[in-house]
Structures are given as C-alpha cells and as structure tokens.
Amino acid sequence: MAAPKWGPVERVATYELVIEKIEEQLVSGALGPGDRLPPERELAALLGASRQAVREALRVLQALGIVRSRQGTGSDAGTVIVPAPAHALSRVLRLHLAVSSFPAADLTGARVLLERASAAAAAERRDPEAIARLRELLTAMDADLGREEFSELDTKLHVAIAGSAGNQLVGELTAAVRESLRGALLDGMRAEPDWPTLRDQLRREHRGVVEAIEAGDAPLAADRLERHIRAFHVRIDG
Known part of the structure; x- marks a missing residue:
C-alpha cells in the first residue's frame, strides 16, 4: 500500500x-x-x-x-x-432519499431494478440459511397482525431477500430505498379499508416469491417480486 x-x-x-x-x-x-x-x-x-x-x-x-x-x-x-461502514452507507442514503423530492415512479422503478436483481440472484444461490430466514419471516407474517406489525415484517422480508443475493452493496441500497418508503407503504396499508383481504394477498405474493427462490427459478422469482411491488404501489399511489 x-x-x-x-x-x-x-x-x-x-x-x-x-x-x-x-x-x-x-x-x-x-x-x-x-x-x-x-x-x-x-x-x-x-x-x-x-x-x-x-x-x-x-x-x-x-x-x-x-x-x-x-x-x-x-x-x-x-x-x-472503519473497516466496513455498510450500515453507515444505508443511513446516509436513507437521509438523502428522505429529503429529496424524487417522483414516486422513480422510487418504484429503483425498487424494481434492485429487488428484481436480488430475487434472481437469491434464487441462483439458493442459500439454505438465507431461505430458512425467509421462511421464518413468512411464518411470522401468518399471525393475526395489525398494519404496523405487518409492515415491519414486510420490510424485513424484502431486505432479507436482498441480503440473500450475496451482494452486500445491493442489500444496503435495497434497504435504504425500502426504508425511505416505509412511511408511504404503511400509510397505504392504513388507507385500505379491508385490511384482512389485503394482508392475505400480500402473504400469498410473498410466499410465491420465496417459493420461486427456494426452487431456484430466477426469472420467476424476479417476475413475481416485480408484480408484487408494482401492484402495491398502484394501490397506494392511486
């Protein structure tokens, strides 16, 4: 050096x-x-x-x-x-996203790009420990949860999928974008009058993504995750 x-x-x-x-x-x-x-x-x-x-x-x-x-x-x-300031990177990105006036479509597009790649990579890796963690989160989400608790687990699941890709930088970027949208996504859940029906739909979509990852089907995992993201953003963005 x-x-x-x-x-x-x-x-x-x-x-x-x-x-x-x-x-x-x-x-x-x-x-x-x-x-x-x-x-x-x-x-x-x-x-x-x-x-x-x-x-x-x-x-x-x-x-x-x-x-x-x-x-x-x-x-x-x-x-x-500091040897590995990964969480610091995520914090800085979250702060910048929080104070920047990016159009909702841009944030949705960024989520899709990052999370499609993460889901595909996670399916290609099929890491047993990572998949077990995803299964744990799915099980936790099967409980009779309110919007706030479900939203918290929803965030953890999406971040865990990104982490399953084996790319720390992509994981941190995904976490930052997802965290910046936490409030808007939770508001969307709160605005839904039929919460049990929406919750069941989100559970099915999450489970479908994880099943594709576990099966090693990268294209299917990516497609299912994109459909899940876009469908929910259409719902909350009107």
Missing part, C-alpha cells in the same frame, strides 16, 4: 476541504480500512489547516461512519478508518 500523501488544502482551510483531502487518500488506496489517521495536531499541520477545521471534518466523518475516534493514549486511541 502506498504511503499517504498529504498537502496543504487550497485557499481557506474549511472542514469540507479537509474531508476532500482525506477522501483523496481513501480513493487512491493510500488509506484503507483499519488505517490510523495522524493525530489532530499533526494532520492540521500536514494539511495547512486549522485544528478546528480538522476536528470538524473528523466529526463529520465519524457521523457518517467512515472513521471512529477514541481519546487516550492506548492502542485503541486516535482516529481509525
């Missing part, structure tokens, strides 16, 4: 520019998971930035889940690049 290359930030030493410099080292491969950043005072000198700017940059990166910082003098002290 190449040694990190530090240099003064351009013009004003703001925390955004400090973050850009750290990002450059990560993208170039000079810094990677588990690596330790120089101490705050040293990093400020290397970048020609104020300690306040460096401190603020590190706070932002810690909030994003990119680094973790610990005070003290032991082996765990200092600021270290």
Whole structure:
C-alpha cells in the first residue's frame, strides 16, 4: 500500500476541504480500512489547516461512519478508518432519499431494478440459511397482525431477500430505498379499508416469491417480486 500523501488544502482551510483531502487518500488506496489517521495536531499541520477545521471534518466523518475516534493514549486511541461502514452507507442514503423530492415512479422503478436483481440472484444461490430466514419471516407474517406489525415484517422480508443475493452493496441500497418508503407503504396499508383481504394477498405474493427462490427459478422469482411491488404501489399511489 502506498504511503499517504498529504498537502496543504487550497485557499481557506474549511472542514469540507479537509474531508476532500482525506477522501483523496481513501480513493487512491493510500488509506484503507483499519488505517490510523495522524493525530489532530499533526494532520492540521500536514494539511495547512486549522485544528478546528480538522476536528470538524473528523466529526463529520465519524457521523457518517467512515472513521471512529477514541481519546487516550492506548492502542485503541486516535482516529481509525472503519473497516466496513455498510450500515453507515444505508443511513446516509436513507437521509438523502428522505429529503429529496424524487417522483414516486422513480422510487418504484429503483425498487424494481434492485429487488428484481436480488430475487434472481437469491434464487441462483439458493442459500439454505438465507431461505430458512425467509421462511421464518413468512411464518411470522401468518399471525393475526395489525398494519404496523405487518409492515415491519414486510420490510424485513424484502431486505432479507436482498441480503440473500450475496451482494452486500445491493442489500444496503435495497434497504435504504425500502426504508425511505416505509412511511408511504404503511400509510397505504392504513388507507385500505379491508385490511384482512389485503394482508392475505400480500402473504400469498410473498410466499410465491420465496417459493420461486427456494426452487431456484430466477426469472420467476424476479417476475413475481416485480408484480408484487408494482401492484402495491398502484394501490397506494392511486
């Protein structure tokens, strides 16, 4: 691994520019998971930035889940690049989706693209442990559940299908999009006057997707999941 290359930030030493410099080292491969950043005072000198700017940059990166910082003098002290900030990625995506005014059709389309691919890959893998988890969720959804409880399990099932694909990034993206729609989907369930009938329909559709995954039928699993997603969005979007 190449040694990190530090240099003064351009013009004003703001925390955004400090973050850009750290990002450059990560993208170039000079810094990677588990690596330790120089101490705050040293990093400020290397970048020609104020300690306040460096401190603020590190706070932002810690909030994003990119680094973790610990005070003290032991082996765990200092600021270290987090090895696998997958959940942090999902959190950031959820926040961006929450404050962005994407059309409903765009979000539905994104769900379809991601979840079709996930369902197909899950069927091709046919991982026994993953399928067992899907079966557990289906069983839990067979109970006499209200809308809120069912919606919670519904989210877990869709995220679990994405996780069954064996692609962590796709799983995190799917989870972020699905979580951003949680409120709208729950509102759609609440607006349905005949909840037992809708619940039974969703159960059948979920079971059909899982059965196709378990059978190893990738095209069928993808098609069933897409029909399930589009049908429900048509219902709640009017």
